[in-house]
Amino acid sequence: MQDRERRVLAQCDEVLDQTLEMTSDLVREYSVLGHERGALEVMEGWFERLGLPVERIPLDDPSLAQNPHHAPVDWPLGNRYNLVAALNPEASGPHLVFNGHLDVVPAEPTDTWTRPPWEPWQQEGWLYGRGAGDMKAGIAAMVMAVHAVRQAGVEIRLPLTLQTVIEEECSGNGALACIHRGHGGDFVLIPEPFGARIYSGQAGVVRFRVRVDGVPAHVLDTSAGSDAIETMQRLFPALKKLEAELNAERLPPYDVMAHPFNLNIGRFEGGNWASSVPAHAVIEGRIGFAPEASPASVMQRLVVAVQDAHVELELPGEPPRVDFHGFRSEGHLVDLESPGVCLLEACHRALTGRDAEHYLSTCTTDLRAFHVAAGVAGTCYGPVAERIHGVDERVNIESIRHTLKAYALFLCRWQQQVVAP
């Protein structure tokens, strides 16, 4: 390792406390869908404090909706944006992007948490809170890595863009908006909390909603009504059957996994009164599928599965309504031979003395937008977190230090490899 690399790594140790402070500041802003403003403002404040230029990239840009990779959504877009810090945008040479998402998933019901999920706390080497792992620590590490490089006196001469985006947990439209505005770059690193492993591929994901209408009636004669909640539950086996089919069709590299493509019915809502036959039921869910399948084909199969079940089970009423909002994302495999991935492997070896493991994912990340919308190679590599999307989510502090160093070293070497010294 060169002297200046050692200097940069020493600087990473110096800025670890600030990195934890930024992570905690972000966790305090409970940035669930539609409520990202606080986290965005905190992030913007940090960019300014670190002397990084910051630009807002709005999600309600009308031309974004025309992008073929844009996922239709049914929630408001006004006043919602990503933040981009572009260094040396006019410089020639390969453009490096560090990208992370500021949005988190809901933590309710919160009474099962040790402390409120938006009040970060540290205990025995872990930092706790909703989004601490997924992925506010990763964002803090990637931003502070850039700061550490600069603090160590290494000039950044190449185009480098830091992106902190929203809607990673529901549509992928945040990252897409950055790419749509020309910030796709030539290689992207995303510090998702899957540990110090090279992310080697991800599943496709489609989000869906099914609505069943029944007939309301007084419970003195339930047979006068049609119970939408009961009807909805009778559709579940058809969805499980589709899930089983998608898993049965799996090909390498997913063939070594027992059940990579998961169905999740994540919301169930229906009825309006304890003593009225429920007149409506709605579920929202997501289903994963292989990189070979297209989102459109899986959406079609899901509609047919629900319609067929309605007929075969002779369910009452009109056929259930199926619609799609949010994720309709292709899966893909990471190009493990790309120069950026090889460089990351080298940085991992330099820091740990070992080869990096690979990690094949059953979910999706914003890597998808870079891959499909811009043909940009990239991977995920980040801190170690536990119970993401769960109770008492936490991120390992030493793994944040490692992420900080890996991103800083990567940035130094990326620039050294491609720019004449």
Ligand SMILES: [Zn+2]
């Ligand atoms: Zn994430």
